[in-house]
Amino acid sequence: MSELRFDIIKQHWVIIATERGRRPRDFQNVPKVIDTVACPFCYGYESKTPPEIFAIREYGAANTPGWKVRVIPNKYPALRVEGDVKSRGYGLYNVREGIGAHEVIIETPDHKKSMADFSQEEITDVLKAYRARFLDLRNDFRLRYMVLFKNHGVQAGASLSHSHSQLIAVPLTPPVASMELEVSREFYQKNERCIFCDLIEFELNAGVRVVSETSDYIVTAPYASCFPFELRLYPKQHLHDFAVMNDMQLSNLALAMKDMLQRIKVVLGDPPYNFILHNSPPVHNRPGKPDYWGSIKWDYHWHIELVPRLTQIAGFEWGTGFYINSTSPEDAAAFLRDADLSL
C-alpha cells in the first residue's frame, strides 16, 4: 500500500510508492529503456499484463491480439483503488492511504512506431481511449482529479519504449491544477471572460509565438516558457472539458497533435518529451463550498502542455521554483514554424 505524505514546510504532497521496492543498487546504473523481445505491450504477450480495462479492437476477445488501443492497470501502480481517503496525523505530519487509479494506455500494437508517425485515425483512437477512461473514472467520487500524461524516451521518464501514455487519478486536486483553476476562476469572476480565450486572442494577434494554427486548434510557445521549445495546444473555441468532446472534435485534435509532434521530431531530432493534458476536474470535486467549480464551464479551458526534455532541471530550479530558459519562445516558435514536414 502506498502512502500520500504531506511536506509541512514546502506544502507539497508526495506519493511514497514502494511497490517496486527500489534499493540502492537499482540506481547504480543509469536507467535504460527496457526493450526486450518479449515486450509486454506487444501482440501475444497480453497475459503478461494485468487484464485490460478498455480496448478498441479490430478483432479478437479481451486480452488477446486484435486491439488497436489497449488500456490496462499499471503493474507497479503509484496508487490503488482499494482503501480509505481519510487523512491521519503523525507528529507534525499529515498522511493518507495512497488510493487512486494508475492506468497505462498502450497506443499501438506496433512496437517501433512513435506517436508523431501515427496516422490521424490512429491518434484519434488513442484520444477516444483517453475520453472513455476519463468518463469511467469520474464514477468514483473519491477521485478528485485525473492526470493524463505521456513520457516519450528515457530522459522523459519512460521505462518501456513501446508507445504508451498513462492516466493517474488522485484523491486530491494537485497543486498545478489548483493554481490554474483558481487563477482562471478569479479572472472569470472579475471580467466575465475566460483568461485562456484572452491569451489565445493575444497570441494570435502577436503572432511571434504561434507555431501552427488550424480551424479549431492553436499551438504556441508560452510567453514564460520554462524550457526550450515548450509548447501549449489549445482549442480555439472555449471548451472546458476534454471528456465531452465528440468524435469529429477528437479527429481534428488528432491532426493538430500530429502536426505538433512532427515539428518537434523534425526540428529537434526525435527528442524525449512529456505531454500533459490539463483538464477540468470532475464536477463532484467541490472542496470547501458547494459551488466551488460551479462556473467551471465558463472559466476553465482545457489544453495540452508539451515539454521536450532537452535540459536538466538543476539545483537552481529545484531550490527556487524559478526556471532559466536559454532559448526564447519567440526563437523556438520560429524554428518550429519553419520546419520542413515533407521530409
Add this chain to the structure above:
Amino acid sequence: MSELRFDIIKQHWVIIATERGRRPRDFQNVPKVIDTVACPFCYGYESKTPPEIFAIREYGAANTPGWKVRVIPNKYPALRVEGDVKSRGYGLYNVREGIGAHEVIIETPDHKKSMADFSQEEITDVLKAYRARFLDLRNDFRLRYMVLFKNHGVQAGASLSHSHSQLIAVPLTPPVASMELEVSREFYQKNERCIFCDLIEFELNAGVRVVSETSDYIVTAPYASCFPFELRLYPKQHLHDFAVMNDMQLSNLALAMKDMLQRIKVVLGDPPYNFILHNSPPVHNRPGKPDYWGSIKWDYHWHIELVPRLTQIAGFEWGTGFYINSTSPEDAAAFLRDADLSL
C-alpha cells in the same frame, strides 16, 4: 540582457537568458560534461574566466595560480547586475529586466577531486567563500534573495566536471523560499516556536529517518521525500542565517557535510546530485509591510537540501506538482546509516 517573465496562469517566474543563444542543433546531442585539457577552472587558465571577485589564496596575485577557492562571475550569466528592477506590462503578461548576480565558486584547484573527498579544512574554505559572497551581495538592496547551489554530475545539470558551486542573487523572493518563510513565520506567530526546531526534535525521537548526528548537526531523510535518498542537513541549534556563522561553526559544518556526501557516494556509487542552501533573505527584503521579515531571527532555520538525481522528473510530476518516490525515506536512511565509510 535577460528577461524575467511571469506566467499568469501557472504563477511562476522564468528567466529567459539567451546569452548562450541555444539553437535546435545544440540540443540534438545528449549534453555531456565538457572535460577539456584546458579546463578554465584549473591553475594557469585564470585568464579564460572573468576576473575573480573573491579568493582564498596560499600564494600569488589575483587571477594567477595559488588560490584554494576562487569566485568568479559566470561567463554566461542568467542575470546581470546592470539594469532596472521595475516591471512592465506586455498585454496580459508581466516582464522585468533580468537584473541580479550569477557567480561561480571554484571549490578546489584539483581538477579531479570531488567534494566528498575534500578534507574538512578544504570544505571549510568553500563555506567561508559562500559566507563572504552572501555578506557582500547583501549590500545591493535590489537583490532580495541569494540561492547557493551545487550541481554535481551531468544528470544534475553540471556543464563542467571541475568541482564548483554557484550563487545566484535574484530581485524577487523565489516561490520555494517564500513558501518556507511564510509557513515558518505563521507557525512561529501561533506557537512562539520554530517549526524546524520542532521537526528536528520529532525526528531525533523517531530515529527512523536520521542518517547521522554530530554535536551540532543532524542529517535526515525528510518524511515526505520527493526523491529517493533526498536529505536535509540542519544545525541542531536554532540559527536563522548561514552568513553570520563563525569559523568554528563552519568547520563543524564541513565535517557534517563531508560525512553526508561520503555516505551518498559509498551507498549510491557517486551519483549525480544537487544541493541547495536554504537561508534567510537579507534584512532589506521587506515586501509589503515594514516588519515582513522582522521576526525572522526566531522563525526561520537555515538548512541544506541534498537531492541525488537517480530518477527522472516525468510528465506526472511536471503536470501536477505531486511527486512519486519509490524508496521510502525510512529505507533510504537505514541504507545510509549503515554505510561503511572506512572503504
